Amino acid sequence: MIVLFFVWQKVVCGIAGIAAKLVNGAGNLGRVRRMISQITHRGPDDEGYFFDSGICLGHARLSIIDLDSGHQPIANEDKSILVVFNGEIFNYIELRSDLIRAGHHFSSLSDTEVIVHLYEDYGDDFVHYLNGQFSIALWDKNKQKLLLVRDRVGIVPLFYTHVDNNLIFASEIKAILPALHSSPSINIHALDQIMTFWSSVGQETIFEEIYEVEPGKMVVFQDGKIAHSQYWEWEFTDAHYDEADHDLAEQLEDLLDDAIRLRLRSDVPVGAYLSGGLDSSVLTSLAHRHKKDNLRTFSIGFDDKSFDESSYQKEMIKYLGSEHSHLSCSYQDISSNFLQSIWNIEAPILRTAPVPMGLLSGMVRKQGYKVVLTGEGADEVFGGYDIFKETKIRQFWAKNPDSSFRAVLLKRLYPYLNISQPQALVYLKNFFGAGLDDPNSPFFSHIPRWLTTAKTKAFFSEDINAQLSKSAIDSISERFSPAMSNMDAFQKAQFIESRMLMPGYLLSSQGDRMLMKNSVEGRFPFLDHRIIEFANGIHPTKKMKVINEKYLLKFAMRKRVPEKIINRFKQPYRAPDIPAFFREDGESDVTELLGTDYIKKYGFFDDKKVSRLIEKIRRGRATSYKDNMALVGILSTQAVNHLFVDKQVTGNQMLDINEGISYGC
Template structure:
């Protein structure tokens, strides 16, 4: 794992300065504190901050090929690099390191951009071709590792994090108000856009080529599902075969992700997904495993009983960090510094604390269970859409909406008034089952209630004549309408939520804030493609989510774990920002003066919400999300616009290796 930065002259006579590359690297020191490398020539400057995991002594970047015509920067891991290295050796390639980085470079030398199809991993890659004067950037299929870029004054600037791009003097940081409309709809700004005007994110499954004065982006991988007709019920024999394929695929994905020259641990949430991963690690490793968990003082969020049960079952060395309301409020500004985008949940904060626990225990790598809910249909949203489609066939039925009570069993009180409200809520647009966003429309419309806080003047076309971002920014691939309703819902969840939020704000950014790499066996692209081919009933059978995975869990886990009701991972909001431990920054940033100064929200509307929560009123879910969204936006404005702080650039005291070519 690492952080990458770079500047490439696309047009004009701009010159890349070493001092700027050093400053960019200083901004992402947390991603790779072990050592640094820089490559410079007349047209390009490349920089790497390394977190050494594979080939600890020989894998320093940038790395070149035999004749120094190609240079690579790389953030991530390619887990099948040993097999690829063997194939390349047979083709005549010779290696000077034992790193996966050099394997990628030789693979690119052999196959060009098509090399991406052979990589099994999580990565952001930059390769400079000195002969062609061409830059190649690429990102993994599902967007586990980040990569951002901007074009300014004929210069293409790219980096693993936006803060490194903003360290370049010619780049100006501006929050794009209209991007907040995407945030308050999808829970995140949708790629290729970011919250910052003019700065783009390379979408997952895409590569960029900058050559001969042009910059183009192409897709090399896309999600795909079978047509609905082939998503029929599975026979008993087909189910047994699918279970065996899932077991073998997941076991192999875990084994590949245990490849490292440093110790590997695992997150243990107490739920099905992380517990299965931890169990497979113990089966594979046959040695003591260290697991890490987050617990909460607030019993509404705490799952420590299941975590301890699983840790004892596996006999792991179990490490725990406890998150109080005060802890979440205390670290939230640092969380937003690392997310580099507003968020609508406080869930990244405990993940920030958890990665610190991992690092404090001397670990750099953890395996975790993200992806199972998306690809094996674990979210309530999938069951909700199924219930609503069933209800829509008889919209006046009195019995069918009763399934909502079975769906949301965590609702403590289902009296007549509460049920009538829920029934009316879920009946909105009930019969519009042909809408491509049918599964998500209620969620998105609900989140959009926060639009009432936005400043309409800020959302108006800006002085450059641009218009607010189109909220219909989701691209539906060819064949989407031929997929089953479940497949359509999975596609939307993966595209709008998995990479932009879960793998970023709650994943990569919180881990790398403390130099910890997360690895995700469920996101092995072979396993993803297997899950996408499964019949719907093996993912969502009746009202049982993740049916096939639960069947696998019966062979690995205590019954209390694989039979428990699923609980979404959340963290306290209201008590973290208001109450006895309320941080000073909360009232300061949400004050009418601060809101007016930033210009993104309406001061009076924000003040009404602040007064409401300060008076002790319990906020509903949408108001809590609006509160977090506005507070995190204000923090972002403060840290990145109003008072952007840069650490000193890399100096002679840092371990920096510099390569210079054709440079006076």
């Protein structure tokens, strides 16, 4: 028996389900309902469920395309193939036309339906035809096969676990927990990775035996067995090495323009984030050409002016003439929303930067917008980060390690930081000199950052240290080294950023989770796979000319963006850390989790070392990056354990994040 039904209620999208060999899916309907109830923030517009022998699927929908009939799960003509889907297929109009010509019949106008018909024609290879951001669960009834597929670069999340011969999956980990028999355990090795790389690596998550479908990968569950395959990888070629700058710039503008055109497809209004940097300025400028009405833009700033970029935002607003809304974020805004943000992120973090992004998406939603364009990905694709500049200078320095002049070049990279003191050169040599003796290492570019971040692990308890048999850096060598063997130093740095930090933190903790907490979808034109593949065929010197980052992008956009924006020093997005929790007007209540009782109870950190850090902060002496990362890392780890482990949210229990600590949030 096949049962397909929808619940019409005011309940972006979230998916969940359970596959079990030879089990009637109806028996899992109650569990899947509870799973979906944990992620209604991803889909507040309606719910849909399907169950049959071996499968039960659930979906929570945010209506963006085909508002009236695009409900899920969605099936092919004979109901033998069903899909629940989170994300967008931006080229669905073109795909739909091709499929209709091939004889397929459609029951809706939604982008989701092209997936089932593509699968009918191409099987597992259907994913190669998609231009989009997505997590897909596809059930093939005849083969009793479940496919879990994630987009190429990791914009949309998807998690799973294998318990009692059941494959349980969902858009967020919190939706998996009600289907488990007990509360999860913290994955100590993933914690070690987060405290080194800012994110866990590969399929690992902060919870033991709960896994992430990796970007560009497909997980197949059939006959009780799990198989993995990779359908796309971040690869570099020499396809465009011999082309002139003008020709490359023209191709790039055409690709960007088309990527933005596709991402403006929506049956609801589309706005744009405007940070004041090059990337968001390029997007808003090109998007402005496609909008019939005035482009709506949104930005965030800080009461603490050392983090604020409002002057550049105003420059671009004036240039575009856009209707704009600005949110100013205070220390208290960050601390009072921290715990809720960790509930959404579901992992420890080392900086508070995601929290203001969640506040920004809240403002967007309150003003009636469900979709925004955003500029993430440009730095990874076109070589914009300071770490790429550092790599070039450190490679130059490594040829003559005793040179003081070569080390001083690094001071030019950070005009917005106070490194003019006499001890600055000593600091630069100590920090950037790490790993200088091995310039051919695949991780040469990132060793200084990783070693500095890893100092947060000095706060680990003896018990945690005893469980860690080898360093996090050693643990990833086998995983990434072979793929990087034919890359130059610049490409290696790009690869690491694109395969680790971008999907693990920027697109997740700071991206999807902070957007979807307020039912807002972010769209990322720079991460259109056509743009990535084009850029990966460009010589590194066209991405960074000497130390002029994103050279080709600037060259292509020089007539589209004000000169002041083109020529400004790149300043990374940052937010206040320690000052948000330890303010002049008092300490945040959330710091109760740093108290000796909680530290000892959870056992991850040494209570005496944490107490000394807190005392250092209270005396105003904790100002280093290491101190800031340690404070946020410890606090967020404590929060993850409190929310997802200590509270033991299982079965039909619902998560109330205010329960169990003596403060509200």
